[in-house]
Amino acid sequence: MPQQLPNLHHLELFYHVARAGGITAAVRSMPYGIQQPAVSGQISQLESELGVRLFQRRPFKLTPAGRDLYEFAAPFFGGLLEVAERVTGTASKHLRMAGPTTVIREYLPDVLESVRRMQPELELSLRDVAQKEALELLEREEVDLVVSEMDGSPPSGTRSEVFLSLPLVLLLPPGMKLPRSGLKALCGKFPLIRPSNDSALSRLFAKGLTRKKLNWPASIELGSIDLINAYVGRGFGVGVGAHIPGMKIPKGVTEMPLKGFPELKVAGVWRGKPGVLATAVLDGLRKQAAKMKA
Numbered sequence: 001m002p003q004q005l006p007n008l009h010h011l012e013l014f015y016h017v018a019r020a021g022g023i024t025a026a027v028r029s030m031p032y033g034i035q036q037p038a039v040s041g042q043i044s045q046l047e048s049e050l051g052v053r054l055f056q057r058r059p060f061k062l063t064p065a066g067r068d069l070y071e072f073a074a075p076f077f078g079g080l081l082e083v084a085e086r087v088t089g090t091a092s093k094h095l096r097m098a099g100p101t102t103v104i105r106e107y108l109p110d111v112l113e114s115v116r117r118m119q120p121e122l123e124l125s126l127r128d129v130a131q132k133e134a135l136e137l138l139e140r141e142e143v144d145l146v147v148s149e150m151d152g153s154p155p156s157g158t159r160s161e162v163f164l165s166l167p168l169v170l171l172l173p174p175g176m177k178l179p180r181s182g183l184k185a186l187c188g189k190f191p192l193i194r195p196s197n198d199s200a201l202s203r204l205f206a207k208g209l210t211r212k213k214l215n216w217p218a219s220i221e222l223g224s225i226d227l228i229n230a231y232v233g234r235g236f237g238v239g240v241g242a243h244i245p246g247m248k249i250p251k252g253v254t255e256m257p258l259k260g261f262p263e264l265k266v267a268g269v270w271r272g273k274p275g276v277l278a279t280a281v282l283d284g285l286r287k288q289a290a291k292m293k294a
Contacts, residue, residue, distance in 0.1 A: 006046055006049045006050060007042075007045070007046065007049065009042070010042050010043065010046035011046065011077075012077055013026075013034075013039055013042050013043060013046075014043055014046055014054060014066075014070070014073065015070065015073045015074060015078075016029070016030050016077075017039065017043060017055070018054075018055070018062060018066065018069075018070040018074075019070075019074070019078075019140055019141075020140075021060050022060040023036055023039050023040055023043070024036060026039065027039060050065070050069075052065040053065070053066075054066035054069060078141045093119060093122060093123045093277075094123045094125070095115070095122065095124050095125070095145070095275075095278065095281070096142065096143040096144045096145070097124070097126050097127070097143055097144065097145050097146070097147065097281070098127035098128075098133075098137050098138070098143045098146050098148075099134055099146055099148045100130055100131060100134070100148055100149060100199070101223065101224050102224060102225050103147050103148055103149060103266060104126065104147075105226075106244060106247065107147065107163075107266065107285065107288060108147065110284075110288065111281055111284035112124065112281070112284075114280075115277060115280045115281055115284065118280055119277060122277070125143070127143065130198055130199065131148045131149060131150065131151075131198075131199075131200050132198060134146045134148050135148070135154070135155055135158075138155075138158065138269060138270070138271060139155060141271070144270065144274070144275060144277075145268060145269070145274065145278040145281060145282075146268070146269040146270070147266070147268050147269075147281070147285065148200075148266070148267065148269065149199075149200040149201065149264055149265070149266055150162070150200060150264075150265045150266070150269075151200035151201075151203045151204045151207075151262070151264070151265075154267070154269045155269075157271065158269050158270065158271050159269070159270055159271070159272075160267050160268060160269045160270075161267060161268050161282065161286075162265045162266070162267045163266050163267060163268065163285045163286060163288075164266040164289050164292065164293075165263045165264070165265050165266075166242040166243055166244060166263055166264045166265075166266065167243050167257060167258070167261075167263050167264075168201070168204060168205060168208065168241070168242055168258040168262070168263065168264060169241050169242065169243050169255040169256055169257055170183070170186065170238055170240065170241075170255070170256040170258060171193075171228065171229065171232045171238065171241050171249065171253050171254070171256075172232075172238060172254040172255075172256055173232050173233070173234075173235045173236070173237070173238065173252070174233065174235060174250075174251070174252030174253060175235075175252070176238075176254070177254075178254065178256055182259075183212065183214065183258065186238055187209075187214045187215075187216045188214075188215065188217075190237055190238045191219035191220060191236060191237030191238070192216050192217065192218045192219055192237060192238055192239075192240070193218070193219065193220040193221075193222065193228050193231050193232055193236060193237045193238065193239040193240070194220075194228065194239065194240035195222060195223065195224075195225075195228070195240070196221045196223065197221075200264060201240060201241070201242060201264055202218075202240065204262045204263075204264055205240045205258075205261065207262055208261030211260060211261075212260065219237055220237060225241060225242075225244075225247075228240070228241060229241070229249055229250050229253065232250065232253055233249075233250030233251070233252065233253050239253075241255070242263075242264045243255060243257070244292075245292040245293070246292060268281070268285060
């Protein structure tokens with residue numbers, strides 16, 4: 001049992017180390033300069049003060065006591081920026097978001113424009129990243145809201161809302177007719193164009209192929225739906241996509257529905273109670289989704 005209250009600065013350093021997943025990563029991400037040996041030494045002092053070991057160094061892993069302490073410290077230290085913003089009056093102007101390219105391009109511009117009309121002094125931070133990285137940013141409390149394509153359940157401790165559920169399709173190049181025997185007539189016989197393996201769309205497509213006991217390796221991996229459409233439109237192969245209401249595809253390209261494949265969901269994910277601006281974005285996405293479905 002500790003003989004005195006733990007040093008508050010040591011607690012703050014531990015919070016940054018636990019959140020970053022290690023001392024080296026914490027030193028790079030902390031909002032003020034401090035050397036790695038100093039952090040390591042002060043964490044050791046904290047462990048001595050508490051009489052317990054807080055984490056395993058290599059590989060980094062919190063002990064049960066470390067997890068308990070982090071769960072206690074995180075709401076306080078993680079909320080300091082929000083408190084400061086409230087005190088200075090900037091909280092109602094600052095919105096931090098993340099999501100993949102397709103979502104940022106197809107769904108957010110009109111919604112964010114309407115939010116800016118509501119709050120002309122909007123300070124927007126927007127990160128163009130894949131689903132996995134976007135959710136990691138949310139977990140580290142570096143963003144307030146993630147809007148992303150999803151292929152599974154959101155992380156524990158978060159809240160989410162699905163706005164759209166999009167059926168998967170194959171994009172057939174100009175001149176190619178819909179095969180009577182369906183997917184089997186194409187699988188493995190034509191070059192496949194799809195996003196990278198870490199995209200939700202590719203993972204869902206792979207699940208669908210597995211269900212049907214088919215294998216179709218990618219010949220071309222591209223970073224956006226626009227690029228996939230462009231290469232399919234020029235006849236380089238068959239593309240993987242999702243049917244997005246209102247989205248234009250190249251002339252001559254045909255969408256072939258993929259029956260029995262899981263659908264691609266577009267969802268918002270956040271932690272705790274969303275702020276005023278995040279709530280406005282969620283409301284805007286609901287309205288936009290309703291229009292697209294009509």
